[in-house]
Amino acid sequence: MSYVFYPNHEYDCQQVGHCPHLGGAALGGVVLSANANDEWHQAMLRQIDALREEKAAQARQIEEQREQIEQLKAELKAERQKQFQRSRDDDAAEERDASTPEGPKKRGAPVGHPGWFRPTPTHIDRIVLVPSPAQCPHCQAMVKARPDLAPYDHLQEDWLDGRGVTTCFRHEEGRCTKCRRWVYQAGEGEILRAKIGPQMRARAMFLRFDIGLPFRKVVGAVAGLDLIRCTPAAVLGFEKHAAGNASLLAGDVAKKLRACEVVHADETYWTINARRAFAWFHGNKHLAHYSICGTRSGKISRRILGKDYDGALVTDCYAGYDRHATTIKQKCVEHLKRTAKTWLKVTPAKAVAAIRFFHDVMAWAKRCCRWHRRWKAGKAAMNDQDAAWLRQEQLRLEGAAVDSEKALTLQKRIRRYSSEWLTFLNHPSVPPTNNLAEQAVRFLVILRKLSFGNRTRLGARRMGAMMTVIQTAKRQGRNVIHFLEALFTLTPNQAARAMYARR
Numbered sequence: 001m002s003y004v005f006y007p008n009h010e011y012d013c014q015q016v017g018h019c020p021h022l023g024g025a026a027l028g029g030v031v032l033s034a035n036a037n038d039e040w041h042q043a044m045l046r047q048i049d050a051l052r053e054e055k056a057a058q059a060r061q062i063e064e065q066r067e068q069i070e071q072l073k074a075e076l077k078a079e080r081q082k083q084f085q086r087s088r089d090d091d092a093a094e095e096r097d098a099s100t101p102e103g104p105k106k107r108g109a110p111v112g113h114p115g116w117f118r119p120t121p122t123h124i125d126r127i128v129l130v131p132s133p134a135q136c137p138h139c140q141a142m143v144k145a146r147p148d149l150a151p152y153d154h155l156q157e158d159w160l161d162g163r164g165v166t167t168c169f170r171h172e173e174g175r176c177t178k179c180r181r182w183v184y185q186a187g188e189g190e191i192l193r194a195k196i197g198p199q200m201r202a203r204a205m206f207l208r209f210d211i212g213l214p215f216r217k218v219v220g221a222v223a224g225l226d227l228i229r230c231t232p233a234a235v236l237g238f239e240k241h242a243a244g245n246a247s248l249l250a251g252d253v254a255k256k257l258r259a260c261e262v263v264h265a266d267e268t269y270w271t272i273n274a275r276r277a278f279a280w281f282h283g284n285k286h287l288a289h290y291s292i293c294g295t296r297s298g299k300i301s302r303r304i305l306g307k308d309y310d311g312a313l314v315t316d317c318y319a320g321y322d323r324h325a326t327t328i329k330q331k332c333v334e335h336l337k338r339t340a341k342t343w344l345k346v347t348p349a350k351a352v353a354a355i356r357f358f359h360d361v362m363a364w365a366k367r368c369c370r371w372h373r374r375w376k377a378g379k380a381a382m383n384d385q386d387a388a389w390l391r392q393e394q395l396r397l398e399g400a401a402v403d404s405e406k407a408l409t410l411q412k413r414i415r416r417y418s419s420e421w422l423t424f425l426n427h428p429s430v431p432p433t434n435n436l437a438e439q440a441v442r443f444l445v446i447l448r449k450l451s452f453g454n455r456t457r458l459g460a461r462r463m464g465a466m467m468t469v470i471q472t473a474k475r476q477g478r479n480v481i482h483f484l485e486a487l488f489t490l491t492p493n494q495a496a497r498a499m500y501a502r503r
Contacts, residue, residue, distance in 0.1 A: 080092045080259035104251070116231060118195050121155055121166040128167055132174025141178035149173040157228050158197025164228050190492045191241075199236045200228050202484035203372070207237065209466045210480050212443060214451040241488065243462040248492045249499060250468040253289045254304050258283055262312045262430055265301055265321060267435035268445055271453030272460050280304070283439045288440060288471035292460035298323055304434050312423070312430045314437070317413060320471060320487060330423040332434035336410070337365035343406040354407035357400055361410065368424070368432045387425050394421060440471070 019025065049288060132145040146394040152171040171184045186192050189199070207218045208468075210258050216279045223229055257263055262284055268370075270279040270292055280291045282304050294301055299319030305324070312328040315321040316335050341357040347354050371386050402408050414421065444467075454460040473483040476499060486498040 012376060022479065094277055100279060118234075121157060124155070124168045125165045127166050128169050128187050128190075130169050130171045130185065130187040130190070132172045133183055136176035136181065136183050137174065137185075138181060138183070139179045141176050143174040143183055146173040146175060152184065154190070154192070156195060156197050157200070158189065159200045159203065159227055160197075162191075189489070196230065196234065196238075197489035198485045199481075201232075201241070201488050202481045203227070204235050204238050205242055205466070205484050206481050209463075209470050210238065210474075212447040212450060217450075239406065239462055239466065242484065243465050244467040245487050245490075245492050245495050246460070246469045248494055249398070249472075250465040252496060253287050253468055253472055254282075257287055257289055258282075258306045258309055260284055260287065260311055261316065263305060263309075264314045264434055264437035264440075266316065266424050266434060266441050267296060267318070267320075268441045268448075270444065270448060270460070272454075273455050274458055277453065277460065279441065279444045281437050281444075283440060283471075283475075284436070286472075286475050288466040288468060290464040290471070290476055292454070292464045294457070296320065312427055314430060317417060328423060328427060328430070329417075329420045330427075330430045331417045331420045332432070333365040333421060334433040334435065335370045336414070336421075337362050340411060342364075343410065347404055347406060351404040351407070353400075353423070354402050354404035356412070357402050357407045359396070359412075360393070360397060360400070364397065365388065365432075367393075368422070371408060372424055372428070372432050379435075389424065390422055392456075394418070427503070452458050469499060476500055 061274065070209050087355040089103055091128045103449070133143050135141065136143050144296065151173060154171060155166060156169060157166050159165070167189075169187045169190050171187075175182050175185070175384075179322075184192060189197060191201075193200055203220065204218055207221055213221060218235050219230060219232050241363065263282055265280070265282045265286060267278050267280045270277040271290070272294060275294070277292060277294045278296045280293070280300055282289045282291075282301065289304060291300065293302060301321060302324060308325050310326050312325055312330060313321065313326055314330045314332070316332050321329070321332075340361040344355065344358040349355075367386060367390060374386075394414070398411065398418060400411070402411055424430045469487065470480055470483070474480060478499060478501070481493075483498055486495050490498065
């Protein structure tokens with residue numbers, strides 16, 4: 001608080017210059033000293049406020065770093081444990097999804113309806129001797145073989161060398177010295193406690209996820225080809241078995257995409273239990289990731305690629321991709337061309353400026369694609385003049401006069417993403433179109449029309465995981481059926497090597 005001193009006040013005091021109450025000091029000096037002290041006090045308060053703001057900023061930064069550390073710890077723990085077992089978080093999420101009511105329970109079989117059981121084979125084509133394991137798969141302790149006991153015979157039907165074969169896997173008895181369990185190890189080409197072998201299962205999954213047949217059509221195709229007969233419920237069991245390893249590999253594909261220089265993204269309509277859902281694709285020439293969920297929110301894309309993805313992102317004009325952190329974004333010019341071509345058909349003949357605008361947009365998009373094709377052919381020197389023309393033409397299109405609402409809407413779209421149409425000129429490895437992603441989701445569109453989507457969220461999650469690993473294996477040059485056999489018989493780490501290994 002500042003004080004004002006008037007020495008010539010109307011109530012003049014003779015002791016102003018040497019007040020006896022102030023020890024003989026002048027009152028004016030005391031006021032000046034008090035005002036100087038107030039300025040120092042205010043400066044200290046401002047300094048305290050600045051230190052508080054700095055401390056609050058440091059606290060926020062520490063909290064963010066703590067969250068990042070916890071996230072990295074969780075990722076490291078998942079990376080270490082995924083080769084042994086599924087994480088508890090995934091299991092808990094699956095239990096929550098399974099316990100969430102999705103409508104009335106399906107009607108079961110009528111009372112007295114006889115169940116269907118796979119008949120026991122009446123003949124054996126070959127016998128494979130399988131010794132007892134050296135270590136217990138449960139506690140890693142030593143296993144003591146018991147050849148004096150009768151072996152355990154496991155009959156398994158499979159499709160080998162173009163014909164159905166029944167194999168008897170004769171397991172030697174062995175007991176763990178620690179947990180006292182009777183344990184067995186799988187023989188070559190065997191799935192423990194399964195009546196149908198991995199090669200037949202791989203062919204069923206090939207028909208399901210690569211050819212795109214519903215469960216009942218898979219059964220019909222298998223029966224029509226005189227393969228080993230099975231039921232739709234058995235094919236569903238094959239899918240659940242394969243999805244156990246596929247979900248872990250799908251998470252690994254998503255992590256690899258976060259380190260890629262170029263990623264294409266797109267989404268399409270899907271159904272889960274007759275309700276609206278969406279199937280997301282993120283990938284490139286080497287990787288493919290599919291995710292099916294009930295929302296079209298852009299947070300799904302940011303969850304897959306990460307909040308700090310800094311590579312090139314090629315998408316359409318859906319606003320859900322706008323909040324990605326990367327500054328290298330390429331919008332699909334082919335979408336502009338299609339939109340201009342479609343709206344040109346409904347534009348009245350009197351809208352001359354709009355018709356000319358649509359034709360110019362289509363010509364501009366064609367020149368963009370031609371520039372990229374020339375660059376891929378090694379003719380970059382011929383593209384300098386075209387690149388300058390493309391930039392000037394975009395500026396002209398953004399400011400051109402139009403006389404129809406459709407043309408104005410398309411022009412606003414060009415203006416909104418003005419810096420994202422010609423990204424491929426500065427980053428030639430980025431294509432000007434998003435055709436790769438559109439071709440990747442085309443299969444899902446056809447499958448949706450055939451199977452009407454999924455019945456449960458867990459089924460949609462399995463569908464995304466299986467599509468991810470199969471399409472990634474195809475992009476890596478792997479044989480789909482051979483990879484699916486590895487998915488049924490190998491550990492997650494071995495299946496990952498089988499998916500990424502080049503020929």
